[in-house]
Amino acid sequence: MVNFLLQRTVPLPIDEAWRRLTEWPRHAGAIPLTRVTVLTDPPTHQGTVFVARSGLGPLSFDDPMEVTVWEPPREGGSGRCRLVKQGRVVLGWAELEVRPGPGGRTRVLWHEELRVRGLPSALDPLVRRTSRAVFGRTLNTLLRTP
Secondary structure, three states: OEEEEEEEEEOOOHHHHHHHHHOOOHHHHHOOOEEEEEOOOOOOOOOOEEEEEEOOHHHOEEEEEEEEEEEOOOOOOOEEEEEEEEOOOEEEEEEEEEEEOHHHOEEEEEEEEEEEOOOOHHHHHHHHHHHHHHHHHHHHHHHHOO
8 A cells, every 4th residue: 555645835815726626627737648527417526426547548447536525615614625546457546635835825635545366565665656657737727737
């Protein structure tokens, strides 16, 4: 099991940072070789289900996720979303959070715990480094792209 936390402080209002993080199809534009399909009706809410399909041809896999906590920011306050990964390959959860930051900026946290089925725990350090790099790039792209 791999656990990591990514943190960023961005010059965005909380509501805008939240929107950029939680419009699920936007994640496909930030993760190479990935397509995101939302399976439930909008708007996002507790119980929303979506699938990120990553890979190329026969080397593809689905990463289905369900929103289990949906607490959008209100009146400039914090917001939090929890996703539970329900796939055959990737298991675990992710929490996305926005908080008021210094100087009117927004503090963004991406906390994730994941396990890749079939990989021995001896490979956890490699999975952690790779995940931090991929999701760090994803987070940066999501927050920089309107």
